[in-house]
Amino acid sequence: MTTRTPVEYIWVDSLGEVRGKTRILRNNEGKTIPPWRFDGGSTGQGVVSDSDCILSPVRVYSADNMTIIALCEVMKPKGDPHVTNTRARLEDEVSSDEEEIVLGVEQEFTISHLGGSAFFPSLNSDQGNSYCLPTNIGENLVKMHMEMCLMYKLEYDGFNSEVTYGQWEYQIGPSHPMKVADDLIVSRYLLKRIFAYNNIGITFDPKPFDDYNGAGCHINISTKGTREGTEKLMDLAWKFEEYHDEHMETYGEGNHLRMTGSNETSDYDMFTVGIGTRNTSIRIPEGLEQVYIEDRRPGANIDPYLAFGEIVSTINQKPLEE
Numbered sequence: 001m002t003t004r005t006p007v008e009y010i011w012v013d014s015l016g017e018v019r020g021k022t023r024i025l026r027n028n029e030g031k032t033i034p035p036w037r038f039d040g041g042s043t044g045q046g047v048v049s050d051s052d053c054i055l056s057p058v059r060v061y062s063a064d065n066m067t068i069i070a071l072c073e074v075m076k077p078k079g080d081p082h083v084t085n086t087r088a089r090l091e092d093e094v095s096s097d098e099e100e101i102v103l104g105v106e107q108e109f110t111i112s113h114l115g116g117s118a119f120f121p122s123l124n125s126d127q128g129n130s131y132c133l134p135t136n137i138g139e140n141l142v143k144m145h146m147e148m149c150l151m152y153k154l155e156y157d158g159f160n161s162e163v164t165y166g167q168w169e170y171q172i173g174p175s176h177p178m179k180v181a182d183d184l185i186v187s188r189y190l191l192k193r194i195f196a197y198n199n200i201g202i203t204f205d206p207k208p209f210d211d212y213n214g215a216g217c218h219i220n221i222s223t224k225g226t227r228e229g230t231e232k233l234m235d236l237a238w239k240f241e242e243y244h245d246e247h248m249e250t251y252g253e254g255n256h257l258r259m260t261g262s263n264e265t266s267d268y269d270m271f272t273v274g275i276g277t278r279n280t281s282i283r284i285p286e287g288l289e290q291v292y293i294e295d296r297r298p299g300a301n302i303d304p305y306l307a308f309g310e311i312v313s314t315i316n317q318k319p320l321e322e
Helices: 086-094 139-151 177-197 224-228 233-238 241-249 304-315
Strands: 004-012 018-026 036-039 052-061 068-075 102-112 156-161 167-175 201-203 217-222 273-275 282-284 293-295
Touching (some): 004 036, 086 177, 086 304, 102 304, 139 167, 177 201, 177 304, 224 233, 233 282
Antiparallel strands (some): 052 068, 102 167, 102 217
16 A cells, blocks of 8 residues: 655755745655755756756654655755755854854744735834733734644744734744754744735844834853853853854844844944843843853844854854855
C-alpha cells in the first residue's frame, strides 16, 4: 500500500521573505526528506536563463496529523551555498563557538492590511494603553499561532500585547543560536499564514507609525561565563561597543527610523549600556535571575542568521569571514 506524506519545503528568498511549496512524498515514512528544485528567477535568486536553485532540507518540523515542514537552505545546482544563503554563514560561525552562547529573541510585529501597510495609527490614546491588556486586537490569532508553534515543537516561550495598539510580541528561545534562528524563520512563516487565512496581514516594519513605539526583535544573550557567574554581565555588554556600526548594518532595514532615542529606543549612532533601562543599546536586567543581557537594537525584520553571526563573532572576538 502506498503511503503519501505531504511536506512543505520553506526557504528564505532574496528579500528575506519566507516562501514555501508542498510536495507529496510516496513511501517516505522514516526516511530523510530529499532535496527539491525551485525557480530562483521568481524569487530574486536567479534569472530566466539560469533559474534553477536547490532546496536542501536542514531541519524538519512535524506535528500529529499535520503537514511536515522542512526548513531548507538554498543551494546552487552544483552544491555550493547560494549568495542569499545566510544560514550557511552562521553555521560556520557557531562551529567554532567556545563560549557556549545561548540566545533568545523577542519578536515584535504589527497587524496590517493584507499585503499592505499597518492600519492602526490614528489612536486617541496614550502610549502603553495596549501593553499586556486584553483589549488589544488580534489575540485570538496570536494564540492560534502559539498553539501551532507548540504543535511543531518550536522553542516558543510566550507572548504579550505590546505598547502600540495592534502590536504584539512573542518569544523564541533560549537555545542554541542556530536552533533559535531556524525556529524564528518557521514561526514567522506560520504567523503570516495564520493571519492571511483570516484576511489580515502583519508587518515586521521596525517603524510603521511616527510617534509610536516601533517593532524590534530584541536578542537576549548569555554565555557559559554569565551562567556560571565567572563573567560579569556589564563586561559582556561592553564587548559590543567596538562593533556597534557592524552590528547596526545587520540589525534590520529601516531600523534607523525606529532608533531615534525616544519611544523606548536608544540613539542609532550611539552605544550605551544601562541596568533596567529601555532607552539604551544594551539592557542589563534587574531582579530575578541575572544571567543574560538584552540587545535592544535589532529591528523586527532582522535576518537572524546575519544578526546572530555578528553576536557570536563579537563574543568570540574574531572577525567574521567575508
